[in-house]
Amino acid sequence: MSTKGIVKGIISNLVTVEADGPVMQNEIAYIQLGDTKLMSEVLKITGNHAFVQVFESTRGLQVGDKVEFTGHMLEVTLGPGLLSKNYDGLQNDLNKLTGIFLNRGEYNFPLDKKTLWHFVPLASPGDVVEAGSWLGQVEENHQPHKIMVPFAFEGTYTVKSVAKEGEYTIMDTIAVVTDADGKDIKLNMIQKWPVKKAINIHSEKPRPFKLLETGVRIIDTVNPIVEGGTGFIPGPFGTGKTVLQHAISRQAEADIVVIAACGERANEVVEIFVEFPRLDDPHTGRKLMERTIIIANTSNMPVASREASVYTAMTISEYYRAMGLRVLMMADSTSRWAQALREMSNRMEELPGQDAFPMDLSAIIANFYSRAGYVYLKNGETGSITFIGTVSPAGGNLKEPVTEGTKKAARCFYALEQSRADHKRYPAVNPIDSYSKYIEYPEFESYISEVISPQWTSLVNDMKTILQRGKEVNEQINILGDDGVPVDYHVTFWKSEVIDFTILQQDAFDKVDAVTSLERQHYMLNLVMDICNADFEFAGFVDVMDYFKRVINVLKQMNYSAFQSPEFNAYETDLKNILAEKTI
């Protein structure tokens, strides 16, 4: 018999429940309020009192209301049919909810029980299997969706029978396995998993090394992220976090994209709802929505399920990784999740850490980022979760707890900068403060010299040096005046501007410029670096500016033209002519 309880106290969404039996930390409980049931999670237990956070508004709740404990933690349901869905933080299918408004207490089953899937067996009777072993596969939006032995299974099992190739629903039995004691267990296509626990069914987790192409030059060329890598984008409001994140999720070369819209604007999620079914995946030509799952807990949706939303998204990502797929997970924004933790910790009257955040905040963040990664599955296949989170630092100050905690955990840092945004230099990623630790990995370097060129890394390094030098020179010019420095200084500064305008800046709203292939990035970097390595002769500093503005103008026109199209080639000829005027 399951444990029952009654409500004893209410402060906002923290409810004290007197329980009549055993209660588990993080157990899910339902509170009966009139005809509806409110879902809640146990946060703390003292004696027979459980403190639960309710995922919905507690308006009207009374002392004496009945509570039912479920005996399990917050779980997600995993199976074919997750793709293209729009879920809330607790995995309710938003499209199935009736009415314009989100009525509390309305929960639904996240998958479709009636859809028929074409099942192809991969295992045979007699095979010895364990958690995560592939039993068969169905095709989900043109991707192979593996049906696996539930992750919760411990030890090894023997396959007794597997269903024949054919059409099945997710509820139909597709395999029977026998455990060590000789007991038969029937399996269908779905399984459940508690979101707070990482799914660890891989054999090895090596350092990631494969470049993940995003089409964003300031990432791919300057500070690349890799398949299975982690990165974060902090930035004050208005610096283009969301535009950059949407660009990555549209363009990245991933099989599955999971987007957790965590405590941010509803209209931004609506933008994904509207655009993704319409836009093409640049790599496969299919619609973007086909590879995307959206977990939406926007800022006006219940705060308590904000935390759940990122874990739900990560668990779904891990599920697809276990099928040997490349998953990209984005969370916007992890600060809102941290704030939800703060609100709860505050109500529980825990001693606060810095800025009133809970003391273990950075441990929670580090633990979450560690669930991403590139893995070798036990059958030798590989899979990856690349995780990019945004951070919304209070007051744009990067010395706050969420940014600092994340900096310790994530390997790529894309610092969005107010002054670049003010000058409309988008994406406003500061090229000098930002970094990618992956550049230093020898595994990455050997990979990149194979897919791009052996000179690539040193070329990128040279470019960064010029940017750095340009910044220093610019400061000197500002102090000493245009004519207070040698003409050479102006040339150095304007070379860095050529890099800035051509490579770093990218128009996310222009059809051509928005996404740049690796081949094109390589071509443009060579072109720009040839200019930067050339020697020029000028009579005075005024000429330098006028001349480089012309150079930049032509390079920008190239960026707006299709790669190696007649216009592109014509502008390149123009460029050669301009360069011939002044180079020595």
Next chain:
Amino acid sequence: METKAFQKIYTKITRITKATCSLRATGVGNEELATVDGKLAQVVKIQGDEVTLQVFSGTEGIPTNAEVVFLKKSPTLKVGEQLAGRFFNSFGEPIDGGPVVEGEEREIGGPSVNPVRRKQPSELIATGIAGIDLNNTLVSGQKIPFFADPDQPFNQVMATVALRAQTDKIILGGMGLTNDDYLYFKNTFSNAGALNRIISFVNTTEDPPVERLLIPDMVLTAAEYFAVDKNERVLVLLTDMTSYADALSIVSNRMDQIPSKDSMPGSLYSDLAKIYEKAVQFPEGGSITIIAVTTLSGGDITHSIPDNTGYITEGQLFLRRDSDIGKVIVDPFRSLSRLKQLVIGKKTREDHPQVMNAAVRLYADAANAKTKLENGFDLTDYDERALAYAKDYAEHLMAIDVNLNTDQMLDVAWDLFGKHFTSTEVNIRQDLVDKYWRK
């Protein structure tokens, strides 16, 4: 509030603080309303049989034997067409001497719209002000605040925007409004002959501060009635959200909560988001657009209130006095409308996005030139031209007294480019230059 026969009356208050009082009571629901000594109060905490009530107008003069009556409901507003043209206080009671509004009684602070039931905003709101329409185009269903110091004419600009915009209803939520500003809005709207489409909920500086916490929910409940039930386009004006946040911090302080940054409650972000996220465009045509005011202290936008607001709203508008022309302009650097991408170049002329960016970039060049000038350096010919351009740009486009349609604004911008620069200096896509450059 009349007492009904079956209601139990409590007369033993066990604890009184500045804003709350506690008593022993049973059968009480969370967030339920009550009257304490005739004053309206709301349940904020229940611990066993001890119930804590927040008294909106403060606890001054409440004795321990005061009558406490629970009303068995949370705060509500009666909605109907009759709301139009009326003025109310924080509790939804008329303050214009008119009759009480009859209509369907709705709980305020209701649930959020399911995101999949929203439509992507796509209707431009024209204001005639180039600082807004050209650089920071507003879209229906958007939420955007003015970030302004108290001495800036934000209420005037907001009233102008409200009256010029094509909307069915304008709902004003005044929080901590001075009596003078309240009368300003009243007179401006009535002089424009627009009173019949305006509804106001006002808490002035004369009223208790905690009462104003009800204002946004009252306003938005009325707004949802017109937008959902009547498919109308509703424009909500909220001024001043800083007063609202201050009231939040007063309450949280009195509830012994641990303050986070700037003594604001840790839940500030969620509290503000719940209000601003009511802005919505429905597929059936109804919409709620929110224009708010967040007053700053000395232009500091890193303070918790503007900072959290900036992360929630879809952009922000800054006003600034331009010393070159002696007029107030909409600051082209710091202002931003996030939804403009949905309409510019689509609902407006194709050259809009590029012209807008080029114009601001050139204005930035002028700002650099000005710094050089202030530091005593010689200016180049380009610097001189940029400065001349900046003055024209402020005067003919950015000033808040400009009233043009977008095509005219774009034409003015091309005129200014042609007057001060060569076509290679503006960095605009060649096909647009070919088409629009003034020869």
